[in-house]
Amino acid sequence: MSEAKLRAVVIGCRMGLNHAKAVASLSEFELAGLCDLNAETARDAAAQTGGSAAIYTDFTLMLQELQPDVVIIATPTGSHARLTIMAAEAGVKAVYCEKPMAVNMGDSRKMMEVCEANDTLLIIGHQRRMSAPFMTMRRLIQEGAIGKPRLLRATCAGDFLSDGTHSVDILLSLTGDEKVKWVLASMFRQDVEPGLPDQYDYAIFTGRRYGHAVESGMMVTLEFENGLRAEFLTGDARLPGSDYQDIEAIGDQGRLWRAGDSANPQLQIQDAQAGGFRAAELDAPDDFNDGLPGVFRQLAISMQTGAPHPLAASTAINVMEVVMAAYESARLGRRIELPLNQDRFPLEIMLEGAVTAP
Incomplete structure (x- = not known):
């Protein structure tokens, strides 16, 4: 393992407090910045994670000034795609985005496309499988x-x-x-x-x-x-x-x-x-069986060695497809064969009054 610490930032400091604590506990990372629309929320998170992280209310400014290696997104689902794309286009090496991946398949696919184009590792917070x-x-x-x-x-x-x-x-x-x-x-x-x-x-x-x-x-x-x-x-x-x-x-x-x-x-x-x-007697690798610290420890390994991460977006996109197919089935009143041919969130279409297939 390289001795150089990975500079990590968190956006969304209510739910993201646990993520910040996990990163701050690991020797592989430096918690460089915390961003929240409410500066007091970010300051509270900083106080609980050593107090050295810079405080921001502007995500773009944080990306520009800190140039982090890792961005951790713990904001409401509706902002996941936009923030992930911003991070990848800013040159971030890895993004951890909380589940669910996005609100629809179109946004989820776009997240993957932009991250792949910018050589950004994208993982999604389905840590229960670990x-x-x-x-x-x-x-x-x-x-x-x-x-x-x-x-x-x-x-x-x-x-x-x-x-x-x-x-x-x-x-x-x-x-x-x-x-x-x-x-x-x-x-x-x-x-x-x-x-x-x-x-x-x-x-x-x-x-x-x-x-x-x-x-x-x-x-x-x-x-x-x-x-x-x-x-x-x-x-x-x-x-x-x-x-x-x-x-x-x-x-x-x-x-x-x-x-x-x-x-x-x-x-x-x-x-x-x-x-x-x-x-039943439980077993799991030590590096996995401690929640978020295990997720981020494995992220550091993946970034430094190229080893696949258990929470890779390439797996999470399949979860999103099943979730969206369920809503599409409920919308259309029939069984949905995969792959899914629907980029939008079917529930939103239902609420707009649309009843026909795209």
Whole structure:
């Protein structure tokens, strides 16, 4: 490893505070700058990460003055594409962009095109696939611990774009990123009371979140090229009483179940042994199994050696396609075969009153 530190900056210092703390904890990085529309938010983040990072409210100015190696984007989803493209065109070597990648496929593809044209490594924050429970699930499935997989299942609160993107990425990772053949979905959306703010509220449905429209609940089924099926229940359609990111793999000889973020144990297995579910021993590489620090540690390795990163945009674009195909299926009322031929966000088209295929 080179002794030269990688200069990193963070934009979006509320959610980005955790990212800033992770970078500041690693010897491979120098946390050079923090940017937020609210200068006080950036200053608070600086105070919690050593106090040496420069404070900005202007992203362009920060890029010009600091010339960072790495940009970390933790802003609302609607700004992801614009900020990623700005960073790549400014000559940044790598961009970490929070999930979901963008609001639509057109923007997602543009992000990849611009980053590739400028030799900028782009990774997307689907870090759950790097966590011990899901890496262990993937290994056990591959080893045949539950026989032949028949169904993968995920349920969580939130909208399908913001939270379902984690569920989709997790289930794709459990298959070794098997290609998806088709997607079939149904969704519902409550009426929005007039005069509500353009923001998300857990108590009141405002119809928007992170700069884009959202639904109330969604049910999704997909089939992989190998015939395996997956099901998703999100938002108000989720299983009652389920925890966030409740994930299950069902085989012809057993089941693996991760009953959500607060579950203890984090992973259970049911197989030929008597007694029902029992705890499964977790394993994962040390460099991966510590959340965001592991993501950024691996980013430094990828930048210095050219090794592929587990959160590469080339993988995340497949997640975006499934998510957008689900909305397109709900819009058109039919099964969507991949690849998806829709660059826009189908929910926005629905809200505009469009009912015909593009």
